[in-house]
Amino acid sequence: MSSRIDMGARITALDVLRGVAILGTLGTNIWIFTDPAGPGGFLAGADDWGGALLRMLSNGKFLGLLSILFGIGLALQHRSAVKRGMKWPGWYLWRSALLLVEGALHYVLIFEFDVLMFYALVSVLVAFLVGRSDRVVRGWLVGALVVHLAFIALVTYAMHLGDGSLGGSLPVDMSSWFGQVRSRIEYVDVFRAEAVFVLPLSTVLFLAGARLLRAGALEDSERGLRVQRRLAGWGLGLGLPLNVVTTLAGGEWFAVDRYVCAPAVSFGLLGAITMLVHRMRSPEGFLRRGVTSVGRMALSCYIAQNLIASLLCYQWALNLNGRFAQFGVWYTVAAWVVVSALLVMGATWWMGRYSRGPVEAAWNWAYRAPQRRSVAA
Template sequence: MGGRITALDVLRGVAILGTLGTNIWIFTDPAGPSGFLAGASGAGEALLRMASNGKFLALLSIMFGIGLALQHDSAVRRGLRWPGWYLWRSALLLFEGLLHFVLIFEFDVLMFYALVSVLVAFLVGRSGRVVRGWLVGALAVHVAFVGLLTLGMLAGEASVSGGLAIDTSSWPAHVQSRLDNFLALRLEAVFVLPLSTVLFLAGARLLRAGALEDSLRGQRIQRRLMVWGLGVGLPLNVLTTLAGGAWFAVDRYLCAPLVAFGLLGGVTALVHRMRASAGPVRRGVTAVGRSALTCYIAQNLIASVLCYQWGFDLVARFGHWGVWFTAGMWLVVSALLVVGASWWMARFRRGPVEAVWNWAYQAPQRRPAAPVG
């Protein structure tokens, strides 16, 4: 069990830092979020974006599904009603995501994770046949969505940019821009609900199949994940990236999630192989994984303060360095997360956001003591 927990912490840390690899392009674009949505400026930048685009967000979704399955299994072992209080967790996550969206980051994922978690909470304990049916059905809907969007983009009748105008000149103006464009900015969240359902359910099934175990069956699953995800998914990901902007949906929403499963298998296998030699990098990534919610919010806050006009506006000073500036910002923010998480987790059981969140989760469950006499 200890190895499985360690693998989960590392996987979460990798997913968080990898998600920053996607988001950092938003923060460092000279035109801000609006410029990022317009797409890469060339094949070189497109390939660099491809290294993180969609993959680690999909990996994070799989981790949420694994976490949900662990919560369910724990409730069953303790004889607790399910989903029971788990729905309160989902409500808190939705509220936290809303605050994160309004105050910090327009591409928040916590809100739609909360919505998907409600559906999957009612499915995770059902029979394998029921879960497979929902998984296949959600996948079919998702593929249909991607196909329709791709056909529209190939015909020139659809676009992913939407002509959004995000004002980053001041923090209040930035907040107002998010509120003014709320529906448009949340459109992707609606689009990926079927995909998130697939990834949540797949994560739960992989956990129960032993994909994270350091055992023969676990190793077999990890190898298969790497073959399909890295051997098949990654070449397809490169092809769709180079094929042009019209293939954006296939690239981000079909190929990238396939690669995410390869990352799951590869990182898990590496963790088990190197479990006796946990160096400072792995310990730092593990600390990020243990405080994943804090680090997800912190990375967007730190990058916003460093890059946007209402902060230090480093983009105006160094944005002409292009991809070098973007890579440098990723390294700086990642280092701050790793160092900060390592320091905090060496002293506390939970990350700061996790601690507040846990208090809010437990608060309504507390009952006043019955009066004596």
Template sequence: MGGRITALDVLRGVAILGTLGSNIWIFTHPQGAMGFLLDFGSDFGADVGDTVDSLLQMLTNGKFLGLLSIMFGIGLAIQHDSAVRRGQRWPGWYLWRSALLLFEGLLHYVLIFEFDVLMFYAIVSVLVAFLVGCGSRVQSGWMIAMGAVNLAVVGLITVALLTGGSTVGDPALALATDSWWSGVQDRIEYFGAFRAEGFLVLPLSTVLFLAGARLYKAGALEDSDRGARIQRRLVVWGLGVGVPLNVLTTVAGPDWFAVDRYLCAPLVAFGLLGGITALVNRMRPEPGLVRGGVTAVGRSALSCYIAQNVIASVLCYQWGLGLAQRFGHLGAVFAVGTWLVISALLVLGASWWMRRFPRGPVETLWDKAYRAPQRRRPAAVL
């Protein structure tokens, strides 16, 4: 597969902006992260406003994180193919990439956002790096095993919620938003609690990484007859089956939170992959304003992922402008409005930057850190 894949950056951009669409409800809730989790889905049907909030949350909950996981798997497969073409050892220096991503995720978690995903992507990438070069039977075996573990985890969580033995959120873990430093201290003190979900979904992330790698190698992103067939199947199963199931779990209430987020949402993510790829492949080659902006976000995905959480924190938290305390009661109006503002800032900022530089700012620093230990001084000439 030669040349740059047209849909790849668009998919990354959509995943980043969609992830913001999921996290924005956390930032804009007057009681912060735990307030959002405690309220999640509990007021469906109470009145029109609450029902609209629940349905809008359903649109983003878990789906774009699932798409982002698939995209990481695709990126890993591209790195593997590049190494094979160049005759380089694998995983070789890719493991240094994973170490850098882990460190970056740790900093992002401690300093900015308690629900960072980069740390767990780094952990999963190490395992998948060793599997991506294996045969299809080995990969299928791992996907089946990890899928079974994910089903068991989802089943246990759902039983606990249905029997009243647990809740989605824990009011004792309220994160301080009146002081940035207090938030940092809370994230360090409650590291295990805030990182628990990430460890629970490591099996699911492994499945999505491997699925992304296999779809890439199968030609799912190609603008070809083979690619179009795969894209149609992804849309039929992901959107045709996943969306109705997702609606059912949303209507069923918060007790079905785990099924909604860890089973239905990933299925919809595959539908988004197929639908967006098919749409992009049928567009004219020259990108318009919207597609060009989303592409710029995708090319600077790490920078935009971190930037969106920084901007949202400054806008919403009390140590910043404190807008969540003042306008959080408006629910969807405030959440969607904040998402639109931050998305516009990301698109404009990324477009401006990528017209002038080959990489995003974080990507540039990351690339320097990745290449630094690989440099070797030339041997002295005697």
């Protein structure tokens, strides 16, 4: 196997990883959409071990993977800017500003637990760090990790002293879309609390993603294979069993489960999926093509999955919750399958006709417009 980077395979692996992360993130969010108590009841947790283990399959892992991939994407943009002799971070900060605005609109209009806003904030810090020396990057990574683990320790201690819960259900108005928008604004401190809480963790994952790209984690090479095996071994071999233990240990361990064990598994998923992609004989299968298409228009699919799930589940739209919530986890799994199928089919159709997703196209226009005006001036 050549030690040279296979750029086509690397990019393809990145698209597949993004597609898996988007569909996996839906696997976490779908529990929120199908909860009869609405978005305010998501912290109640599963009532039995079976439900808890089913939630564990997606809880925090794919969001962690998405964060790592965001860091990889940021590092790729830095690498491209350096090769072209462009000032860094330069116009990248405009990208972060656009992402912040987009995330704010997504939060208010569609989904209480948007991740784009805090991705935008973290991307500004990491943009200034990604080109620094290994010593500086390693210092920030370790420092952010220490801060994060200290937060987790304090929260876990408080939960052991209390009732083992991070909170209760909020009286979110689910009768109308406008009512839900008002609730998001009214309870912004509660719904955005996790976004603030995970800022140090996101910094760790972004910086780790940038370092993994440099280490060859996405390469189809001997070096890349060694990194992928190491990630899969530690992340799945050690992180996954610990994740099962903390899931079944009770609500007191929720913070450790979601914010320590799950991100560890994310690294294992990165290694295992990348190895699988490089060893698949046919890149033209429907499933891989569909997941790749979702990854190529990840931003559009992230917003679309939350919009589709809202229209299917909530009282002010089709209200499937009112008809099928009594079926419990079976209804939740079925909802995930339906929304995922719509995303895969829609993304495959769209990418067969256009080079960018609809949100990506609009976003790219907004990003390029001030640059064109600057050049013209």
